[in-house]
Amino acid sequence: MLWALWLDEDHRAVKMHLEFSIHKGAPLQVQVTNANESEIAKLESVLTPGKLYCLDAAYAKYKFLEKIIRKSSSSVVRLRDNASYETIKEHTLTQADREAGVEFDRTIWLGSKQKREDISKPIRIIQIHYYDERVLSGYYKRKSRVSSKKTFRTRSAEQTILIATDRMDLPAEIIGLIYRYRWQIELFFRWFKCILGCQHLLAQSQNGITIQVYCALIANLLIRLWAGRKPTKRTFEMICLYFQGWATLDELIAHIEKLKSDNQK
Template identity: 30%
Template sequence: MAKKTAKNTGLTLEGVELLRQVFPIMRTLAKAGTERDRARNRQLLYSQYASLILVSLFNPVLGTARALVAHSGVKRVRKLTGGSKVSLGSFSEAARVFDPQLLNGILDQLREELRRRQLPRLLSTARLGKVPDKLIDRLVAVDGSILSAMPQMMGRMADRDKGQWCLHAQVQVRDGQPRSTQVTSGKVAGKAAERAVLAENLQADTLYLLDRGYRSADLFNRIHEVGSDYVARLNRKDGRVAEAPLAKDNQPLALPALSDEARQMGVVADEWITLGGRCGASKIGSGHPLRRITLIPLADRASSARQGRERTDQGGRGELILATTLVDLPAEQVVQLYECRWQVELFFRFLKQVLGCKQLLSTKDEGVQMQLYCALITSLLLALCSGGSISKRQYERICLFLQGWADEEELLEVLRPPP
């Protein structure tokens, strides 16, 4: 009788075959959290807990913990998760037993596989004009998104910080996938936390795209010190005009002249500035040359027309004010780069609207973190199996395939790129 060979759970297969590895990947966590269980009484293992979360992500019908637990004894669910039926008490208690950070190992493995495959860019050359490819490859959009759990008792409603979490994400613009993620909770789920989390996770040779929540001279200095650049939105009163810094030949450094394209776009000013200690939460000023670009959107711009009114700043004027360390790039290209920050909003929309992460399965910090990490794992797996970004219709067909309602050929119909 031939020996049974162990199933390969590595990330080496392509397309549809990769979907079959979704649940086996979690089996590497089976022994986690069992160190103190010498009598082997624990029945709900980390691998089954994480797999049950994946079941809810690929089956929108099971959107609550009660629904997931009630159907955990179904034969196919037990086969996929590698365990037996669980109780609601065990499922709730498991959130405090298992370490959410262990899922980061799987996330790092998937991110490395994503980099190895070099997925096609989401951004078209026509949209970014003459922006150099090396800048596009460095683009990382940064933001945070709040997730809240429904209060179980009226007393919980008095504590606004209870049952609230923030997912901080750095999204690689070229493929729309997260490069770095972190979850904070309670009182630290605010703008100060967004700046602090980014400051702790800065990387060199990166071009960060930041909204006004990150406006801080201290943070800008940190980004500059690690050897990276940024394009950040400011308020109208941030910064004051300064003299041009000196180049190596002791001559004033000149900014690129405003082109006709920049003027048609609405750029009205491009100047050197310095930031004082009142910018954001900073107590110090900017310690490097800083450029400020002021743009007043035209009334017929698409972003204004959709809302039926002009886009306004806090001061009441329709202004878009950007600060950047890219001193050699034409103003219109800086504006085009900042518009790519929308990729991080699309990423959060995918997590909440497509994967259903608006509905949290747990009200414990660890449980929320594990659900979000499993959602990120799912997002990366979907990008790997589809070869890039994925639509809601494609996600629905993948769910039908995993549930047995669609075969491989029907799945490939929606995954294959159009001719």
């Protein structure tokens, strides 16, 4: 795919820029580009007022966070551990905050002296001590590896994360809970590739791949509206069998009705 630039002349890749509603558990909009397209620039082009954007550390660019504020929206974003800031006020933690693992809650000026003007007002940072009960109990072993973005992922069951937000009205425990739910985005992408069968491209043009992505998302939303839950791998198989002529419409409807009844139990 000559249009899908990535790394060098011998490599091609496609990137899907997807806005996902954690509250609704559903995608809101999607754009398909070559892999070299900036994720921050794409999100900046679709920023809208009245939203709370939950972002990982890759989006923690101070000028970008300021643009979210200027759009009359807010953000909850993970900062890198070496983030520079100046403390303005230390907030008292509640019992609920401590039980959620919050170690401190501060109002700060974010950035070094050179970056201080990138954000126009003070924000909050919250440090949370997190531990994975599955690892501590021995039920699950976390693998240590280096990701494609060259960020190290530790084997340790415990870690400390630093979260920044311009929302001064929410309790620290709620800010931590919002960021915790960001993992639903990763689960959606895993489900999208594994269940909806989007590991293989049916076209090589940008328009063709965009159509494939939208068809998969539309199918997901229609089944979710019908059954009240996202499709399972079995649901995807039944749809494929129906279009191939190996399953009847009655069998497909019976399967989706079963999903609906299971969801109501």
